[in-house]
Amino acid sequence: MIKVEHLSFSYTKHPFIENMNFSVREGEIFGFLGPSGAGKSTVQKILTALIPAYQGSVQVLGVEAKQHKKSFYEQIGVDFEFPSLYEKLTARENLHFFASLYQHSLPPEPLLERVGLLLEADKQVSAYSKGMKSRLNFIKALMHEPRLLFLDEPTSGLDPSNARLVKDLILEQKAQGRTILLTTHNMHDATELCDRVAFIVDGEIRALDTPHHLIMSRGASRISYTYLDEKGEEKQGTSQLQKTGEDANLVRIIAENRIVSIHSSEPTLNDIFSEVTGRRLQ
Ligand SMILES: Nc1ncnc2c1ncn2[C@@H]1O[C@H](COP(=O)(O)OP(=O)(O)OP(=O)(O)O)[C@@H](O)[C@H]1O
Numbered sequence: 001m002i003k004v005e006h007l008s009f010s011y012t013k014h015p016f017i018e019n020m021n022f023s024v025r026e027g028e029i030f031g032f033l034g035p036s037g038a039g040k041s042t043v044q045k046i047l048t049a050l051i052p053a054y055q056g057s058v059q060v061l062g063v064e065a066k067q068h069k070k071s072f073y074e075q076i077g078v079d080f081e082f083p084s085l086y087e088k089l090t091a092r093e094n095l096h097f098f099a100s101l102y103q104h105s106l107p108p109e110p111l112l113e114r115v116g117l118l119l120e121a122d123k124q125v126s127a128y129s130k131g132m133k134s135r136l137n138f139i140k141a142l143m144h145e146p147r148l149l150f151l152d153e154p155t156s157g158l159d160p161s162n163a164r165l166v167k168d169l170i171l172e173q174k175a176q177g178r179t180i181l182l183t184t185h186n187m188h189d190a191t192e193l194c195d196r197v198a199f200i201v202d203g204e205i206r207a208l209d210t211p212h213h214l215i216m217s218r219g220a221s222r223i224s225y226t227y228l229d230e231k232g233e234e235k236q237g238t239s240q241l242q243k244t245g246e247d248a249n250l251v252r253i254i255a256e257n258r259i260v261s262i263h264s265s266e267p268t269l270n271d272i273f274s275e276v277t278g279r280r281l282q
Pocket residue numbers: 011034035036037038039040041042043081
């Protein structure tokens with residue numbers, strides 16, 4: 001669906017993106033992760049043909065990005081990081097207007113209902129909260145049933161239950177065969193949603209793999225456990241993952257059903273973010 005080879009781009013005289021390479025397969029959710037200012041939105045803008053002044057090859061749906069015609073926009077859906085909505089129109093009017101720009105479009109009401117906005121569909125967008133605008137902007141990208149979706153931080157600023165609604169819709173889009181490029185700062189969402197993720201730092205891809213491989217390649221070397229001792233008091237223990245059978249204490253307390261909790265110590269995508277980018281998440 002997307003094949004980027006030797007991509008270079010710069011906003012100023014200084015090179016920003018240099019020799020970037022990656023591809024996105026049909027039907028996958030591909031994550032863009034990385035610190036603020038790394039270039040995630042810039043790459044999305046190049047892929048969606050909004051920035052044509054790049055070097056290298058950027059094939060999207062089999063056509064070079066800068067050569068795409070208007071019909072390209074029938075096939076892609078874009079949820080920009082900043083909502084692009086008409087504030088003086090209601091949510092319903094916004095969706096009807098944007099639907100009129102496409103040859104094919106779904107009725108807006110079921111989508112409004114899915115993200116909890118149907119009861120407020122006739123409110124002016126200027127009276128919407130940040131999270132409401134974000135959800136409206138998200139469903140705007142889905143209405144014309146595009147093959148390829150670009151979602152730039154679709155869950156940012158959403159409370160957990162609304163983020164869940166949006167994530168479920170993203171997974172549904174994937175189940176319907178759509179390909180999704182997703183930018184997020186939320187490592188839990190990336191682990192849950194993405195088939196593969198690319199860590200971008202200073203315009204460069206520093207790591208690219210499935211979340212599972214990234215996590216398991218750093219390995220869980222130890223497990224930690226809590227158990228009840230003979231007096232019924234909680235105690236902690238640790239053991240090497242590869243040698244749990246040789247840990248006599250662990251074997252005994254398992255046999256005596258005295259384990260309270262047990263955890264393996266593999267890193268999370270948060271830890272990998274810090275390792276790859278050299279920056280801590282807030
Ligand atoms: N139109 C522009 N003109 C000049 N510089 C720009 C422009 N847009 C972005 N930049 C710069 O390019 C760099 C990358 O910006 P970009 O928006 O791609 O980052 P990002 O990874 O999406 O960050 P965030 O996580 O904050 O959204 C930043 O240093 C930014 O200041």
